[in-house]
Amino acid sequence: MNLTLKIWRQENPSAKGGIKTYQVDDVDEDMSFLEMLDSLNEQLNTAGEEPVAFDHDCREGICGSCSLMINGQAHGPEVTTTCQLHMRSFSDGDTITIEPWRSDAFPVIKDLVTDRSAFDRIIQAGGYISANTGSAPEANSVPAPRDKATRAFNVATCIGCGACVAACPNGSASLFMGAKITHLGELPQGQPERDSRVVSMVAQHDHEGFGGCTNIGECTAACPKEIPLDVISQLNKDLRTAIKHGY
Numbered sequence: 001m002n003l004t005l006k007i008w009r010q011e012n013p014s015a016k017g018g019i020k021t022y023q024v025d026d027v028d029e030d031m032s033f034l035e036m037l038d039s040l041n042e043q044l045n046t047a048g049e050e051p052v053a054f055d056h057d058c059r060e061g062i063c064g065s066c067s068l069m070i071n072g073q074a075h076g077p078e079v080t081t082t083c084q085l086h087m088r089s090f091s092d093g094d095t096i097t098i099e100p101w102r103s104d105a106f107p108v109i110k111d112l113v114t115d116r117s118a119f120d121r122i123i124q125a126g127g128y129i130s131a132n133t134g135s136a137p138e139a140n141s142v143p144a145p146r147d148k149a150t151r152a153f154n155v156a157t158c159i160g161c162g163a164c165v166a167a168c169p170n171g172s173a174s175l176f177m178g179a180k181i182t183h184l185g186e187l188p189q190g191q192p193e194r195d196s197r198v199v200s201m202v203a204q205h206d207h208e209g210f211g212g213c214t215n216i217g218e219c220t221a222a223c224p225k226e227i228p229l230d231v232i233s234q235l236n237k238d239l240r241t242a243i244k245h246g247y
Ligand code: SF4
Pocket: 157, 158, 159, 160, 161, 162, 163, 164, 165, 175, 176, 179, 219, 222, 223, 224, 225, 226, 227
């Protein structure tokens, strides 16, 4: 495939960015999207030009760092992470627009790399437990109802990629927060901080500049781990309960 790439280039956080156009030829349909960008960067290096900065780590759909808007969609046209997206999803002659995540709470560091440390601060505010669970066999000896354990496990698959924020017209991180609150709130070990957790995480979320949820649902459609929208209902329910308890 021969492709035209329109890529957001921005020298540093305060520089004015803009779209630049590149041509990449002989792209194999079995290449991952990031391998296609690697090949563009080899081309730029050979030409003595600055390669495009983009974030990645595991390239296995686990770490959540490969955050790109591709043709206006978070992680591109498939329900997966950018690193697990393959070039067979595109056609010869396509023009692909590649931008960083769109959110004031995720400022651009350089080119396609954004600062997602706001998520870390939300987790630091309350996304943990104080129960000493010991080693794995001891943790497994705490009985948990099967349906709750399964739901906790399913929502614990959130990798903190931020696609939900990038896709949301309000720039809300409610799906991410709801996944963490549901994961911990379903399990016995998560009960001691259940009230304080939701209050602290929501306060940090708002302080970081994320918007509120208005039930649009773009977040769940863009989520590579298919976190369901009802975790936001759980988040709101836990928040109402905490307020009733005087938090
Ligand atoms: S909820 Fe989904 S889209 Fe949002 S951070 Fe978690 S894995 Fe990414």
